[in-house]
Amino acid sequence: MAFVLGPNRYGKAETRLVHVTREGDTHGLRDLNVSVALSGDLSATHLTGDNSGVLPTDTMKNTVYAFAREHGVGEPEAFALRLGRHFVSTQPQVSSARVSIEAYGWERLGPHSFRRKGDFTRLCVVTVSEDFTQVVSGLKDFVLLNSTASEFHGFPRDRYTTLPEATDRILATAVDARWRHLSDTAAWGESFEKAKDALVNAFVNTYSYSLQQTLFSMGTRVLDSRPEIAEIRLALPNKHHYLVDLSPFDLENPGEVFIAGDRPYGLIEGTVTRDDVPPAPTEWYL
Numbered sequence: 094m095a096f097v098l099g100p101n102r103y104g105k106a107e108t109r110l111v112h113v114t115r116e117g118d119t120h121g122l123r124d125l126n127v128s129v130a131l132s133g134d135l136s137a138t139h140l141t142g143d144n145s146g147v148l149p150t151d152t153m154k155n156t157v158y159a160f161a162r163e164h165g166v167g168e169p170e171a172f173a174l175r176l177g178r179h180f181v182s183t184q185p186q187v188s189s190a191r192v193s194i195e196a197y198g199w200e201r202l203g204p205h206s207f208r209r210k211g212d213f214t215r216l217c218v219v220t221v222s223e224d225f226t227q228v229v230s231g232l233k234d235f236v237l238l239n240s241t242a243s244e245f246h247g248f249p250r251d252r253y254t255t256l257p258e259a260t261d262r263i264l265a266t267a268v269d270a271r272w273r274h275l276s277d278t279a280a281w282g283e284s285f286e287k288a289k290d291a292l293v294n295a296f297v298n299t300y301s302y303s304l305q306q307t308l309f310s311m312g313t314r315v316l317d318s319r320p321e322i323a324e325i326r327l328a329l330p331n332k333h334h335y336l337v338d339l340s341p342f343d344l345e346n347p348g349e350v351f352i353a354g355d356r357p358y359g360l361i362e363g364t365v366t367r368d369d370v371p372p373a374p375t376e377w378y379l
């Protein structure tokens with residue numbers, strides 16, 4: 094009896110590419126999850142460890158980022174075709190390339206502000222007791238992105254600090270917000286919509302030096318525009334976007350090609366309260 098190598102393929106899965114096109118102040122955004130799988134005459138590495146035909150999966154990832162810079166992204170089908178043809182035509186041992194792309198949609202909120210398509214979740218928590226009634230409303234998974242107008246610098250550096258100072262970065266977050274109402278009667282639907290609009294407005298229009306500053310701006314905007322709300326708590330994950338170093342391929346990257354980081358992420362949390370309202374009758378958490 095003998096064992097034979099059956100069908101096989103290999104590649105880099107889930108390269109998270111965010112591509113920003115800049116036409117003056119107006120930016121365009123493509124947000125892709127790109128997976129590449131190559132197959133062909135790959136028996137040598139499986140059978141003997143001979144890697145002479147194994148284009149590294151790391152190279153596939155680099156190719157995704159470099160192609161975004163060199164050719165732009167455009168429609169996902171066109172980008173996938175360009176990549177697939179490249180691998181098959183440049184690697185003799187590769188007879189087939191499968192490129193799958195998930196493209197995440199973003200709605201425009203402003204020249205360089207976007208909201209991820211798809212639904213957020215509206216929330217409420219009501220506590221009724223003999224002595225009081227407390228109404229908390231909110232939302233989560235509400236994903237916002239500014240492709241510029243965000244900086245982060247001036248922070249302390251110790252021997253473990255490697256983060257470069259940023260004078261132009263992407264700021265993106267999935268808003269988790271809860272706000273406590275002053276009373277148990279309100280036009281709930283309208284109150285919710287207007288509070289959400291205030292969050293968006295503050296995010297879009299705050300030139301940000303930290304996500305913390307943006308958080309405070311979002312909180313104050315809600316309280317300023319909604320007298321029925323006593324206080325608001327925000328938890329804002331800092332959805333990091335890392336500028337890809339394309340210099341090994343002799344390419345500049347002037348704020349165009351980013352890795353959308355997954356984990357870990359910064360988590361910025363804070364409460365904004367009116368100083369002239371009674372404290373919450375009972376504890377409430379995010």
Ligand SMILES: O=c1[nH]c(=O)c2[nH]c(=O)[nH]c2[nH]1
Pocket residue numbers: 245256302303304305331359
């Ligand atoms: O807006 C930010 N706040 C931070 O506290 C922080 N820390 C970090 O590494 N990047 C950022 N960005």
